[in-house]
Amino acid sequence: MKSMKSGIVFLFSSFILVLAPPQALAAAPLASPEQDRHAKQAVPPSGKALIYVYRLNDARPQTSPGLWLNKRASGQLEPRTYGMWAAGAGRLEVRAGRADATPLTITCETGRVYFVQLTVNADDSMSLRQVPYGTGRTDMGQARLILDPAIAARTAAAPKPTTPVPPPPAPAPVKETPVAKAPPATRKIQTPKDEPAAEEPGEARSGVTLILKGGSFQLANDSQTIVLLNRTFSAASLAYGLEGEWRLENGFAFGMELFGHSQDYTTAGSTAPGDMTVTSVFFNAKKYFRPSAVVQPYIGVGFGSATTDLSGAITGSAAGYALQGMAGVAFRWRHVGIYTEFKYAHAETEGTNTDTGLPEIVDVSGTGLFVGMSVHF
Numbered sequence: 140m141k142s143m144k145s146g147i148v149f150l151f152s153s154f155i156l157v158l159a160p161p162q163a164l165a166a167a168p169l170a171s172p173e174q175d176r177h178a179k180q181a182v183p184p185s186g187k188a189l190i191y192v193y194r195l196n197d198a199r200p201q202t203s204p205g206l207w208l209n210k211r212a213s214g215q216l217e218p219r220t221y222g223m224w225a226a227g228a229g230r231l232e233v234r235a236g237r238a239d240a241t242p243l244t245i246t247c248e249t250g251r252v253y254f255v256q257l258t259v260n261a262d263d264s265m266s267l268r269q270v271p272y273g274t275g276r277t278d279m280g281q282a283r284l285i286l287d288p289a290i291a292a293r294t295a296a297a298p299k300p301t302t303p304v305p306p307p308p309a310p311a312p313v314k315e316t317p318v319a320k321a322p323p324a325t326r327k328i329q330t331p332k333d334e335p336a337a338e339e340p341g342e343a344r345s346g347v348t349l350i351l352k353g354g355s356f357q358l359a360n361d362s363q364t365i366v367l368l369n370r371t372f373s374a375a376s377l378a379y380g381l382e383g384e385w386r387l388e389n390g391f392a393f394g395m396e397l398f399g400h401s402q403d404y405t406t407a408g409s410t411a412p413g414d415m416t417v418t419s420v421f422f423n424a425k426k427y428f429r430p431s432a433v434v435q436p437y438i439g440v441g442f443g444s445a446t447t448d449l450s451g452a453i454t455g456s457a458a459g460y461a462l463q464g465m466a467g468v469a470f471r472w473r474h475v476g477i478y479t480e481f482k483y484a485h486a487e488t489e490g491t492n493t494d495t496g497l498p499e500i501v502d503v504s505g506t507g508l509f510v511g512m513s514v515h516f
Contacts, residue, residue: 169220170284178284184225188247191275192233192255193221193282199259206257207234214285216257221282236265243267254279273473348392350382352478352511356400359504366453366492366499369407372415377401378507380482384423386515390430396421396441398463398484400507406452413451417503419461419486420444427469435469445486447501457490457501469513476513482506 170178183189192206194216203215206222209232214222228249232242235257245253254275258266270278356378362371377400384394401416425439445461467480485504492499 168286170286174286175284178223179279181223183250183252186249187225187227188231188249189252190224190226190231190233190245190247190255191221191253191279192216192223192257193275193279194218194257194259195278195281197258198261199263202259202263204236204257204259204265205238207238207240208232210234210238212238216285219282220285221279222285233267235267240265243269245269271473345385345387347516348384348386348394348476348513349516350380350384350478350511350513352380352382352480352509354378354480354507354509356482356484356507357505358402358502359506360502363502365449365501368409370404370413370452371407372402372404374402376403378509380509380511382423384425386427388430390427390435390437392423392425392427392439394423396423396443398482400505404451409452411452413449413453415450415501415503416448417486417488418446418448419463419484421461421463423463423465425465433470433472435471436467437469438464438466440464445484445488445503447488447490447503449501455490455493455499457488457499459486459488461486467509471513471515474515476515478509478511478513480509480511482509 169175181189190208196218200218203217205215206213208224208226213224216222226247228247231245231247233245233255234240234242243255245255247253252272252275254270254272256268256270256275256278258268260266355374357374358372361373362369364370379400380396380398382394382396384392386392396419398419398421399417401414404413404415406413421441421443423439423441425437427435427437429435441463443461445459447457449455449457461484463482463484465480465482467478469479470477483504483506486502488501488503490499490501491497
């Protein structure tokens with residue numbers, strides 16, 4: 140009977156910690172291992188998001204900075220502890236150290252789980268950063284849930300009036316009432332399969348991404364008249380791209396790309412071989428869809444310049460403006476990813492015929508298919 144009552148107290152206190160408004164956490168006791176385990180497996184209540192704010196070992200272990208959620212005092216955290224709160228959809232501001240400190244802003248979506256790490260720096264300044272889902276889950280293994288003793292006391296006192304002593308038959312139905320209501324909360328908290336882990340590995344966050352890709356590129360016009368003779372170009376023997384971009388949490392990205400390809404060519408009426416190398420520099424803008432997922436379709440555009448170098452039967456170089464459009468699918472994990480891309484590039488480079496003094500145009504527009512890898516910082 141005593142162990143059953145303790146279990147009821149734990150279930151109610153754990154559930155209230157999620158649903159109740161933020162309470163002061165200062166000097167609060169640590170949760171039991173069982174309570175801590177259930178809290179780490181919790182899923183958002185219906186119509187809510189779940190927020191974990193945690194602190195690991197840092198430069199000022201003797202301090203316990205205060206927290207404010209939407210300008211509401213929400214307690215304090217000691218090293219290697221955490222608290223959790225339920226929040227409605229919309230803007231959530233998290234502050235540490237002072238109620239007027241610069242906030243960390245999170246746009247909450249119902250059914251999602253968010254992790255925020257608090258760090259106290261050597262100069263006593265406070266740092267708050269939203270961490271990816273996988274990072275938060277890993278870091279939380281080093282922290283213990285902090286409990287509010289006032290909530291636990293109120294929960295413990297609640298079941299007592301529901302257990303009358305004198306008439307033996309009466310207590311059974313009354314006592315069974317809280318037990319019948321508690322299991323749904325228990326099952327909800329203990330069901331890891333309901334966690335949105337499958338939706339989080341893409342880790343939507345701002346940062347730098349480096350992309351290296353290679354593939355094939357085919358000229359749109361593979362037969363051209365250059366220096367009075369017809370030249371026939373092969374498919375690209377080498378096509379590559381090296382790209383760096385700054386990516387935002389909303390899926391937009393901006394960056395630069397070095398793109399190159401080379402083709403062999405033959406000349407009508409001549410056996411002299413030749414080759415052409417095209418090097419382009421683009422300023423790109425992209426939009427990634429579903430930026431928090433692993434599979435992220437994207438589209439983009441770019442503008443820049445292209446330079447053509449010819450050797451063999453004819454020699455010389457030409458330059459001109461270039462435009463490109465691209466579409467593809469990125470597969471993104473925590474620090475690495477895989478890219479597949481279709482690219483269309485439009486560029487007409489112009490040089491001067493040294494014999495006639497007339498301009499010569501080389502059309503290096505075309506399409507390509509690429510695959511590559513990315514690294515995220």
